[in-house]
Amino acid sequence: MTITLSHEAIAIILFSSMALLMLTGQRVFGVIGVVGAVAAILLWGKGGQEMAFNATITVMKWFPMITLPLFVYMGYMLSESGIANDLYRMFHLLMGKVSGGLAVGTVILMVAISAMNGLSVAGMAVGASIAMPEMLRRGYDQRMVSGVLQAGSSLGIMMPPSVVMVLYGMIARQPVSNLWLAGIGPALMFAVLLVGYILIRCKLNPSLGPTIDPSELEIPRKEKINLILSGIIPLFIIFSVTGLFFLGVTSLVESSAAGALVATVAALVKGRLTRKVLKVTLLQTLSVSTMFMWIIMAALCFSAVFDGLGASHAIENLFLREWGLGRWGVLIIMQVSFLVMGMFLDDTAMLVIVAPLYIPLVKSLGFDPIWYGVLYTVTCQVAYMTPPFGYNLFLMKALAPKEVTLSDIYHSIIPFTIIMLAGLVLILVFPGIAMWIPNHFLGGR
DSSP states (O other): OOOOOOHHHHHHHHHHHHHHHHTTTOOHHHHHHHHHHHHHHHHHGGGGHHHHHHHHHHHHHOGGGGHHHHHHHHHHHHHHTTHHHHHHHHHHHHHTTSTTHHHHHHHHHHHHHHHHHOOHHHHHHHIIIIIHHHHHHTTOOHHHHHHHHHHHHHGGGTSSSOHHHHHHHHHHTOOHHHHHHHHHHHHHHHHHHHHHHHHHHHHHOGGGSOOOOGGGGOOOHHHHHHHHHHHHHHHHHHIIIIIHHHTTSSOHHHHHHHHHHHHHHHHHHTTOOOHHHHHHHHHHHHHHHHHHHHHHHHHHHHHHHHHHHTHHHHHHHIIIIISOOOHHHHHHHHHHHHHHHHTTSOHHHHHHHHHHHHHHHHHHTTOOHHHHHHHHHHHHHHHHTOTTTOHHHHHHHHHSOTTSOHHHHHHHTHHHHHHHHHHHHHHHHOTHHHHHHHHHHSTTO
16 A cells, blocks of 8 residues: 655654654764655655765865864864963953953953854853853852853854854855855844943942952053053954955955964964864864764755755745745744754754755745844854753853852843844844845945
8 A cells, every 4th residue: 555645744754753863862963864865765766865975975065165174273273272361361451440341351252262263162162261260260240150151152153254154054055255244243233232231230230240459450561562462363363364355365265274374373483382282173173074064964965855845835835825924924933943943952953954944935035045044043042042951051061160050050141142032133123234244245246
């Protein structure tokens, strides 16, 4: 007896299979890749096995993929060699007299690290190892410190060279350079919102972020100048990556190579390019880069199956015809689904699972896929801090001192999550926040 299933039923079976396998604790790329490959063979026979093979070839032939390991290498080199520490020491000197100044300096540090790395985890690691002990030692409120680090590090996926946007660009087949440019405005907006909240909150309650004892800032003029100059080096590295790219001097791949080279030379000049630093940097680069490549290959295989099924048209029919939603109603439903999934999944898993469905729908509704990429990335920022399984929550617990409890960490993100959601609404209402820079820089291309 032959059983015939509708496209909608097949889509439900695929998603259910994926969810069930994820509950077993298997790696995301393994679950998605296996479901996609098995479905392709069952639906199209022997010819279906070519889908997984073509996904692999697509990744290997995609030239911008070279940027991924280079950017990751640059970020870990700056972190492991201590160059990021110099930047924080400079902010410590400049902002210490302001109530909540170290927290403000930490947010600025996170933005700078984001512009050098593009990964949330790197900002969190640097912030927890450098900024957190300094703030706690000076009497900063534990919840304020925890919230600042989690919210600040989440900016890493907004600023170029954002690795998450590289992944989105690959799956959505959108120019990475446009996505990077679109992320700058929202990232700076969120940084301003966070800084404003910290200053106002600490002004109303100085005990949350006390000022530094003036005696700590009384250092010789020569030492002060050297400290400021050391902090400028990371800013120079940022310019070597994004500045040269935006000026048209280097291409995307060339800018990543320039950043990796400058970071290595800087570590060498400062006498910090040791065998241990190089070994840790290379191992971390290899681990992170291969993880993302496997995820991309699995995502492409899964996307091919859904394209073949026409599932995106089925979802469009459900939202627009059966539910009677308008284009903005559909968009809001999609963002809400991201927020719900973000409570249980990481950003890459969310993107891979829903991208085959949502991205074609976004295009058919007339929304800019670059702008939608920013919305997705902002939603990931919120998901990083959302209980019960927000990635940054558990990373914060692993890195924080024992006196910072999980309850402190959960309570600390409440005001910052509200700020993130408010920013998301602003980008929805005013798309120009994201699109002004790419429209002017690239002439709307």
